[in-house]
Amino acid sequence: MSSVNEIRAVLAAKYARVKTSGTREQREALRLAVEIIGAAQSRPALGKEVSVQRGEVRTCVFFDEVPFINVLDHRNPYLAVYYRDMVEPKGVVPNREKVTISFKAHPFTDREMELFLGVIEYLEPLFGEVNPRCKFSSAPIPIEKWGANTLPEDLAVYRQFIHPLIVGELSNLTLTPGDLVCELACGTGDLLADLRSVRPDLSYMGSDLNESGVQIARSANPGVPIHHADARDLAFLDIGTVSLFVLCGLVNESVVTKDDARQILLQVLSRAKKQSYAIITGRTPPLLKEVELAELGFFPLLATRWSQYGLLPFYVCLTPA
Numbered sequence: 588m589s590s591v592n593e594i595r596a597v598l599a600a601k602y603a604r605v606k607t608s609g610t611r612e613q614r615e616a617l618r619l620a621v622e623i624i625g626a627a628q629s630r631p632a633l634g635k636e637v638s639v640q641r642g643e644v645r646t647c648v649f650f651d652e653v654p655f656i657n658v659l660d661h662r663n664p665y666l667a668v669y670y671r672d673m674v675e676p677k678g679v680v681p682n683r684e685k686v687t688i689s690f691k692a693h694p695f696t697d698r699e700m701e702l703f704l705g706v707i708e709y710l711e712p713l714f715g716e717v718n719p720r721c722k723f724s725s726a727p728i729p730i731e732k733w734g735a736n737t738l739p740e741d742l743a744v745y746r747q748f749i750h751p752l753i754v755g756e757l758s759n760l761t762l763t764p765g766d767l768v769c770e771l772a773c774g775t776g777d778l779l780a781d782l783r784s785v786r787p788d789l790s791y792m793g794s795d796l797n798e799s800g801v802q803i804a805r806s807a808n809p810g811v812p813i814h815h816a817d818a819r820d821l822a823f824l825d826i827g828t829v830s831l832f833v834l835c836g837l838v839n840e841s842v843v844t845k846d847d848a849r850q851i852l853l854q855v856l857s858r859a860k861k862q863s864y865a866i867i868t869g870r871t872p873p874l875l876k877e878v879e880l881a882e883l884g885f886f887p888l889l890a891t892r893w894s895q896y897g898l899l900p901f902y903v904c905l906t907p908a
């Protein structure tokens with residue numbers, strides 16, 4: 588790979604959002620975003636106090652310079668240009684405990700929000716990574732607590748907000764019939780079933796360490812090999828065979844440790860085809876930051892997506908050539 592143009596050409600062939608960069612729609616979206624952000628910043632910052640679980644207040648930089656603040660809420664997510672004076676609990680916050688966080692920010696008007704969200708599809712590649720507020724501490728949840736026992740509120744977030752984003756992202760990737768898609772930690776297999784219904788021409792495989800989840804996933808996906816296996820050892824996959832790995836809620840806080848996350852990702856690299864894809868997402872940000880993913884060899888094409896719930900960590904990565 589010798590020139591910037593060659594790199595651009597490869598990226599454009601690999602990811603539709605790159606292909607569209609610089610189109611009239613994208614330039615128009617950016618122009619509108621700059622106008623809306625400017626209007627919000629020209630009004631005085633307002634104080635806001637929220638009672639949330641840890642991680643539900645998130646900051647994220649847009650276009651390398653505009654800090655945004657987001658409060659997750661599936662009825663009415665809050666998104667504003669971040670200003671200052673964040674007051675948040677010190678130390679570690681127990682899982683699922685409500686905490687009070689206050690800050691000052693420049694909110695959008697309803698009309699501005701409507702306009703911004705109307706073009707956010709073109710703006711998502713310009714968002715940096717999501718940074719949740721409040722420290723996370725919990726050790727991974729024991730494996731028997733997953734599967735059929737997954738908390739209903741967790742399931743709702745995954746099914747309602749995250750899975751549709753993953754399914755939608757398929758149309759931005761270059762995948763040809765027969766290519767192998769592997770979902771690690773597929774839980775009860777809902778996402779695999781959704782992916783299969785949109786791209787029945789691809790091959791699929793799943794795995795999870797929770798046995799009850801694997802049983803349910805098998806019945807939801809007849810004919811698809813679903814392995815009862817630990818993602819730290821992908822011996823059930825041949826080297827260099829997978830065109831798309833999906834890791835939704837696996838290399839995340841409360842699921843595995845950071846060392847495990849690294850080991851899983853190294854295994855993914857060994858089983859991935861050259862210049863193939865990995866989608867890494869979840870309710871909480873992955874244990875490895877964007878730069879750490881890049882150091883391992885995951886070239887990030889995208890870091891963040893917007894859903895009706897709020898800003899979600901959503902990495903679309905290219906594996907090495």
Ligand SMILES: C[S@@+](CC[C@H](N)C(=O)[O-])C[C@H]1O[C@@H](n2cnc3c(N)ncnc32)[C@H](O)[C@@H]1O
Nearest residue numbers: 733734745772773774795796797817818835836
């Ligand atoms: C948050 S759930 C995500 C489930 C599914 N990917 C989805 O999007 O609905 C986390 C899953 O990771 C699985 N898991 C945790 N540690 C694992 C490991 N080391 N290897 C494989 N699966 C694991 C759990 O059994 C659970 O099904």
